[in-house]
Amino acid sequence: MTPMIDVVFLLLVFFLCTASFQIHEQVLPSSLQIAGGTADRPEDVPQQLVDLEHVIVKIFWQEGRPSWEVNRTPKASLAEVADVLAAAAAVQVDIPVIVDPAAAVPVGYVIEVYDLSRALGFAKIQFAASPDTPQT
Amino acid sequence: MFVRRLLWVGVLLVTVLACGHLGGDDTRDREFIDGLLQRRLFTLAEAYCAGELAAGSLGVKRRATLTAELVRTHAEAAVQLAPDQRADRWRLAHQVAADFLATHAGEDFAAVVQRQDAWVHMIRGQLARYESETAVAPERLRATAGEQLRRATVAFEQLEQQLEQRMVAANRQPGDRSGTMKSSQLRILHRDVQRQLAGCLLNRALCFAAGTPDRTSALTRATARFEELALLTDPVDWPSRIGQLECYRLAQRDEAFQRTWKKYLAEAPSAVAASLQLQLAHWHLAQDDFQAAWQLLEQHPATPAALAAEWDFVLLQALLAGWRGEGEGPAADAWAQRVTRHMQRIQANHGPFWLRRAEALLGRHIATSATVDQFALLIRAAEAFYRAGQIDAALDAYDRAQQAAVQTSSDEQAFQAALAAAAIVHQRKMHSAARQRFATLSLQFPNHPRAAEAHWLAVYNQAQQLKEGMAADGPEYAQLLAEHIRRWPQGDTAGKARWWLGQFHAAQRQWDKAMDAYQDIPSHDPRFADAVAAIARCYQGWLGQRADIDPVAQRRLALEGIRFFDQIHGSDKGTASAGASLAAVEAARLRLYGLGAEFAEAARQLRRALDQTQSPPPAWLPRARLYLVYALAAQGEQWEEAHQLLEQVEGVTAEDLHEFVDALARLLDQRRTAGRKEIAELQLKVLDIQSVRAARQEGGRSKSLAMARAAALAAADRREAAQKAYEELVERYADDGLLQEKYAQLLLHGRQQADWQAALLRWRQVQRHSPPGSPRWFRAKYSQALAHQRLGNTPQAIRIIQLTEVLHPQLGGPQMKTRFAELLQRCQQAPSADTSR
CATH class of the missing domain: 1.25.40 (Serine Threonine Protein Phosphatase 5, Tetratricopeptide repeat)
Incomplete structure (x- = not known):
């Protein structure tokens, strides 16, 4: 007869070997970008990115519908936002993207833009906050 | 014997x-x-x-x-x-x-x-x-x-x-x-x-008033003394006896008065009898028996000279009492005629003292009687009231005199009475009332020789009201002036009215109306030269208002001004008057600065004016020379003459200096190659001339002049001096975006790597301090790309241009878009270092 403690230890080893964590959660950015500012100090920015403008996507919520703006240029739909992001990614994919949603915008639309940016290859995606919001 | x-x-x-x-x-x-x-x-x-x-x-x-x-x-x-x-x-x-x-x-x-x-x-x-x-x-x-x-x-x-x-x-x-x-x-x-x-x-x-204890006491003491003196017989003290009678009369001791009077009359010599009659007349008046008093005084034989004045004064009292008693009607008019003749007699015979007393008495009667309508008497009463300080009563009397004169169709008398009343109000600085009176008077008698003068005083009082801050009267003031010009266009005050009207409209920034008023001032008027200068200011103001709004209208306005000033200057033959000289300079100014064309014509006009003008107005000569220098510089020729003219410039005002420097800076911006260096040299020369250094300190524009100097040094290819000048400026005025941009441009146009590197850093600063999407921001992005291209970092330049185009498709307008495209093309075709612009 096999002792119970042996069985338990065997099961424990088995689960330890097979367990895996979600990669996306590890790489989700936790720092928040102050709206209009930059989280990075100038001396930390890579040389080829110094003179390149950040991409700032603003999301508004009016009359139950979202609207978008990319670097102060209004966009009629998410598809247009995607076109601009794709063109920017074609120029330089490691420029920061800052997503600045208004307070009333449902989280789903914010995640949409985030996913779009990730899909296009942007790695540094930051969320804007007002200067009064304490940074975590 | x-x-x-x-x-x-x-x-x-x-x-x-x-x-x-x-x-x-x-x-x-x-x-x-x-x-x-x-x-x-x-x-x-x-x-x-x-x-x-x-x-x-x-x-x-x-x-x-x-x-x-x-x-x-x-x-x-x-x-x-x-x-x-x-x-x-x-x-x-x-x-x-x-x-x-x-x-x-x-x-x-x-x-x-x-x-x-x-x-x-x-x-x-x-x-x-x-x-x-x-x-x-x-x-x-x-x-x-x-x-x-x-x-x-x-x-x-x-x-x-x-x-x-x-x-x-x-x-x-x-x-x-x-x-x-x-x-x-x-x-x-x-x-x-x-x-x-x-x-x-x-x-x-x-x-003291009648019936008061003080009066009674003093009267009693006086009576006692007079009675004592009246008893003297060696000689008889007739003055004291007269005084005694007066005391009895004032104390209303009628029985004593009558008894004593009769006694004294029986004893009195003829020289004293008149005084006794006078006392009796006083007594009759006190009894309201004016008829008895009048008959006594009017019909009595000739009086002694020493008593004549008082006699006539008491007679006047009787006449006024008789007039008052009759009220209205022919009988009252007869009394009025008697009073008029008697006043003339007093004026002719008894001097200012008795005349003033008589007029004061008359005034009291007229003030209490609304039916008096004799012009001469009303005027006398008005003058008496005025001298006594009773202004309201004086004005009322003058108004009544005017009405009386109007009723008898005596326009001259009516005008004089109304003018006197208005003058009183004017003297007391009651501007609103004075304006109304003078205006009404002048319009009521428009053909009177002094009607224009009266209307002008109405204008003056209206102006004083405006000056005291009654802004609501502005339109009325302009209407009054326009009316004055319309009614008396050739009068002595017409030129002054046009001048004031022009000033009013100019203050309201109604340039067209102001110019209309100034243009009507004839050439022989002493204000003609000032009017020409004022018209020039109107054009400046008008053009300044329309700048960047309506270029077509601005050009049309400038041409209109040129035609006007040419007409004035052209009409002068031989020696130019002050007005014609000013007109020549203003026409040239409009050509050079307003139109930005006809430089040769402007130069010709200025040369002619400089030759012809014998006694130029102040500041005219340096201004004319500066304009001529500009005209030569704009034509891109005769640089030596331009330098010589600059050396002759003295006494230039700060305003003219700033205008000239700004104009040269604009000219410099417009020129890309030909004449650029020469214009810059001119600009440096004018800033360095000793005589204008004082003007440089004036007007609080030393910064703009320093910037102009730095820009001129750069344009004159004196890089080191320009760089030093800009460094000093950016240190003092770190917040000035334009200054930072100019400095960064200078660095970018350098010939060495260190310059381009420094330019890149400067342009980054400019970009950081400029709102994204603004014209300066786009210039900064373009200049960063250009700096990278010159530094050999062509891929970075390409990335900057492409990313900017992706995020800002308009790229700051067609002109900037073209420049971005040309730079991108150069970068893609020749990625190595390229110093062309």
């Missing part, structure tokens, strides 16, 4: 003649002075007395007499003057008496001068009492009257006691002594003093 009788007759004759001569000087002096004062020849009387007193050999008696007469002369002269002119005369009268008393104190004859000095106080008090009857604020005058009469009373009482003591002393030591008064003389003087004292008390009584 016969010889002895003859000898006695001769001695007697000589004695009589000698006594007559010795005793006659004083009487002759008095009579002579009386005659001069009756004729109001005060200066002659004063000169006579002063001349006689200056002789050192006078005895004390004659000296005292002459001093007393001099005091009387000053007092009589003061009485004839207007109230505000009398002070000096009163002071002189008292001063003369005081000087005599200081040197002859204690002497008998000093009493004569003391008496005269006290009499002056009494006259002053009496005069103040008369004037208080018609004054606006009688309290002050009554107080003055009371004070002067009190002083007179005290002085007379003191003198009375002194004389009594001297009379006692003289009785103890009879006989004539040199320098002393005889008993008889003392007695005469004593009686006179007592009479004057009674007169003072009577005047003091009249200072």
Whole structure:
């Protein structure tokens, strides 16, 4: 007869070997970008990115519908936002993207833009906050 | 025997003649002075007395007499003057008496001068009492009257006691002594003093209202003194008897008055009878029996000269009472005619003092009677009211006089009456009322020779109202001026009206209306040159308003201005007037700065004006030379002449200097290659000229001039000096984006890597401080790409351009878009370092 403690230890080893964590959660950015500012100090920015403008996507919520703006240029739909992001990614994919949603915008639309940016290859995606919001 | 009788007759004759001569000087002096004062020849009387007193050999008696007469002369002269002119005369009268008393104190004859000095106080008090009857604020005058009469009373009482003591002393030591008064003389003087004292008390009584205890008390004292003096018979004191009757009348003791009057009339000599008749006339008036008073005065035989003035004054009172009694109608008009004739008589015969009293009396009657419509009387009353300070009553009387004149179709009289009333209001700075009066007057009588003058005064008062901040009257002011110009276009004030109208519209920034007004000023008007300068300012203001808004309209306006100024300058042949010289400069200015064209024509015009102008207005010469320099620089030729002209520039104003430097800077911006360096050299020269250095400090624009200098150094290819100038400027004005941009541009146009690297850093700063998407921001992005390209970092330049295009498709407008495209093309074709722009 096999002792119970042996069985338990065997099961424990088995689960330890097979367990895996979600990669996306590890790489989700936790720092928040102050709206209009930059989280990075100038001396930390890579040389080829110094003179390149950040991409700032603003999301508004009016009359139950979202609207978008990319670097102060209004966009009629998410598809247009995607076109601009794709063109920017074609120029330089490691420029920061800052997503600045208004307070009333449902989280789903914010995640949409985030996913779009990730899909296009942007790695540094930051969320804007007002200067009064304490940074975590 | 016969010889002895003859000898006695001769001695007697000589004695009589000698006594007559010795005793006659004083009487002759008095009579002579009386005659001069009756004729109001005060200066002659004063000169006579002063001349006689200056002789050192006078005895004390004659000296005292002459001093007393001099005091009387000053007092009589003061009485004839207007109230505000009398002070000096009163002071002189008292001063003369005081000087005599200081040197002859204690002497008998000093009493004569003391008496005269006290009499002056009494006259002053009496005069103040008369004037208080018609004054606006009688309290002050009554107080003055009371004070002067009190002083007179005290002085007379003191003198009375002194004389009594001297009379006692003289009785103890009879006989004539040199320098002393005889008993008889003392007695005469004593009686006179007592009479004057009674007169003072009577005047003091009249200072109080009828029925008051003060009046009754003073009247009682005066009556007692007069009654005592009236009892004298050697000689009879008729002045005191007259005074006694007056006291009875004022105290309303009618029975005593009648009884005493009849008694005195029976005894009185003809010279005194007139005074008694006068008292009876006063009594009739007090009884409201004007008919009896009038008949008594009108029909009585000729009066003594000394009484004539008072006689006529009382007659006037009777006439006014009769007029008042009749009310309206033909009978009242007849009385009015009598009053008019009688006023003329008083004016002709009795001097300013009695005329003023008569007019004051008339004024009181007119103020209480609304039916009076005789023009001459109303005018007299108005003048009397004005002199007495009763302005409202004066204006009312003038208005009534005007209406009376209008009813009789006497336009001239009506105009004069209305003008006088308006002038009073104008003098008192009541601008609104004055404007209304003058405007109404001028429009009511538009053909009168002084109508334009009256209307101009309306304009003036309206202007004063505006000046005091009554902004609501602005349009009315312009309308009034326009009306004045329309009605009297050729009048003396038309030019001034056009000038004021132009100034008004210019202040409202209504440039077209202002220019219309200024342009109507004829060339012979002394303000013509100022008008030309004002029109130029209007064009400047108008063009400034339309800048960047409507270029087509701006050009049209500039052409219109050029045509106008050319016309003025062109009409002058030979020597140019000030106006034509100004016009030439302004036409050139509009060509050069307003139109930005016709430089040759502007140069030709300026050369002609410089040759022709003999006496240029201030600041004209340096301005004309600066414009000519600009015209030559804009044509890109004759640089030597331009430099020579600059060296001749002196006394330029800060405003002209800044304008010239700004214009050259704009010209520099427009030129890419040809003439750029020469223009920059000109700009540096004008900034460095000694004579303009003071102007550089003025106007608070030293920064813009320093920037212009730095830009000129850069354009003149003096890189090091330009760089140093910019470094100093950016250090002082770190927040100035334009300055930072200019400096970064200078660095970018350098020839070395270090310059381009520094330029890149500068452009990054400019970009950071510029709003994203602004024109400066796009210039910064472009310049960063260009810097990278020159530094050999072509891929980075390409990335910058492409990313900017992705995120900002418009790329700051067509011009910038083209530049971005050209740079991108260059980068893609030749990625190595390229220093072309």
